Amino acid sequence: MGPAVFDYVAATSVAEAVKFLADHRGEAKVVAGGHSLIPLMKLRLASPAYLVDIGRIPGLAGISESNGTVRIGALATHHDVEESPIIRERVPVLAEAAAQIGDLQVRNKGTIGGSLAHADPAADYPAALLALDAEISATGSKGQRTLKVSDLFINLLTTALNPDEIITEVRVPALTGRTGSSYQKFPHPASRYAVVGVAAVIEISTSGNVERAAIGVTGAGAIPVRASVAEAALTGKAIDDVALGQAGDRAAEAIKDPLSDLHASAEYRRHLVRELAIRAIRVAAQRAMDM
Ligand SMILES: Cc1cc2nc3c(=O)[nH]c(=O)nc-3n(C[C@H](O)[C@H](O)[C@H](O)COP(=O)(O)OP(=O)(O)OC[C@H]3O[C@@H](n4cnc5c(N)ncnc54)[C@H](O)[C@@H]3O)c2cc1C
Incomplete structure (x- = not known):
């Protein structure tokens, strides 16, 4: 089965994507790697009227470290996380979890932001991110806020994100000592x-x-x-x-x-x-x- 008919919008900034989501509340969904949302749409378990592609927004995929905090852009793919020297060095358990996600194609397309927002109970990242006391940044029409990953998951496939909020970054304290x-x-x-x-x-x-x-x-x-x-x-x-x-x-x-x-x-x-x-x-x- 194919997905129901939808319109496609490629956002060029977080602000543009958020505005579109707010203007089309309940009708639009963000797509990042598409490796969870598109299968749901093909099964007609999700039928958004609009897909807002955030995959081309510049600056959302970087991985960096400053002052003992590892910052991972929401668009970083599982492969990026698996291969990042910063993550391997500073929070290796996250690279270890990323390396075990699906297969190479899934790891090349799926994103850390998409995985968290989808809240699949069988997703790998949450175990590592919870143990690492990670937090996320989310931007919506009311501005930006920080949420602990421990406060993100509400139920099966349900998060504390508002419908017009986009995860922009995951932050993880680097491990120290022995x-x-x-x-x-x-x-x-x-x-x-x-x-x-x-x-x-x-x-x-x-x-x-x-x-x-x-x-x-x-x-x-x-x-x-x-x-x-x-x-x-x-x-x-x-x-x-x-x-x-x-x-x-x-x-x-x-x-x-x-x-x-x-x-x-x-x-x-x-x-x-x-x-x-x-x-x-x-x-x-x-x-x-x-x-
Ligand atoms: C065959 C297969 C095997 C898989 N195996 C595993 C596995 O072993 N372990 C595992 O953890 N996962 C697995 N996955 C899921 C995969 O990791 C997905 O890529 C991931 O869960 C979702 O990321 P995405 O970027 O593809 O999100 P998308 O499919 O684009 O989006 C998923 C949901 O998140 C929302 N969303 C996306 N990005 C954002 C954002 N930045 N802010 C707010 N909302 C956003 C979308 O609106 C949608 O509701 C598998 C998937 C497939 C198809």
Whole structure:
């Protein structure tokens, strides 16, 4: 099936795109990489009257670092994120997550802004961005605002963005000290979407114990979550099988209402959260200790 008839507008600036969205509220949708929206339109699950292409707006795809903050333009593709020397050096878990998205074609077209705005429960980035305490900038007809990624996701495919708001930038604090990170994923065998994905950021103190732990989980529930009880359970402990097992149990408990579908039952998703959390924490801690 093809999409319903729509008009196409190529915006040349964020202001122009926002004005068009505001003037055609409810009828227009932004398109960036098109790798989530176009499939939905082909299935007629979305039928916007207008597509506002933001892909040609200059200055929205750069990746830079200043004062310990990594800035990623909303139009940076997954491939850009995967290959960026800044991201690999300063927030490697994000490059690790990007490298596991879909296939090469998806990574060459899909954008970080599009992935966040689409809020697919099986998307990879949210686990890493939650564990990294990332925030976004969004511009709409009422101006620009900052949102924590932890406040962005409201429900399945639903974000806190207003219909005329465009994500322009993702900001991530660079990791410092003896901090290791890891993203572990159980991919859907065909699409590579995350059935479950867990990102861990672990800082190890001079005594060899966990100084700080941050764990983000995607795929398991309607929205991605931080496993904060698991983080607290790890803090101050040495990384051994008991601590890892307890953290895995607490991470699984963080998923209050696991998704259950043809790909994985609720029980299996909880099991995956436990196992992937243990793997992600173990690898992240080892990377920190190797520094
Ligand atoms: C075969 C296949 C496999 C995939 N596998 C994975 C996977 O393993 N892991 C994974 O995470 N993803 C996967 N994806 C999704 C892919 O990463 C998408 O590219 C991404 O989720 C959406 O980015 P996009 O730029 O293509 O957005 P688009 O499709 O252009 O837009 C998606 C939605 O976001 C809105 N939007 C886009 N950009 C912005 C913006 N800057 N501000 C506000 N709203 C915006 C659009 O209006 C639309 O509602 C897969 C997709 C396909 C087709």
